[in-house]
Amino acid sequence: QQQVKQSPQSLIVQKGGISIINCAYENTAFDYFPWYQQFPGKGPALLIAIRPDVSEKKEGRFTISFNKSAKQFSLHIMDSQPGDSATYFCAALYNQGGKLIFGQGTELSVKP
């Protein structure tokens, strides 16, 4: 299967809190897992990405945790800010340069 399942569908977090979004996949051939951020009316923009040989990757306030045996990965946003309010998509790719398979998206709202 090529499906990527994402949860939750929507998330409300207080300013300064931690936002956690989860994804699960079936195809063990996937070898690249990016997270994209999308604002209304804009195209998706790459936030952070990880490969399955690494269990965690951190860039600023954003961290990906990867569990290869469980076929799950998650995005953690530390010290969430109102400017982080957007829709977040996880994705997976198994053929370098090939198509991305996206999750259904999580609409994050950070309340001041």
Added chain:
Amino acid sequence: DTGVSQDPRHKITKRGQNVTFRCDPISEHNRLYWYRQTLGQGPEFLTYFQNEAQLEKSRLLSDRFSAERPKGSFSTLEIQRTEQGDSAMYLCASTYPDSGTDTQYFGPGTRLTVL
């Protein structure tokens, strides 16, 4: 690096009309992708090119859809005899896999509304 550009940004058409969208990838990116995104969903793959060769087409791409990249630079996506179900955001992305990266850079999209 001016980013991926798409034109037009918005298109309103009547059912049955033909529409064409254009995508200009990042310079020197030899792979170009088209995705479709409906409200509340993640982007869905439609097709992609390496230079001028179309390497893969999704089953979502009915025979009313055709994409070209004639000189390996910009690409066009044409939808013939549009239907209301074609209303969506059409996204273009590009990448240069020979550089060792898998990052796909997306354009702002073309929002199509079929009345």
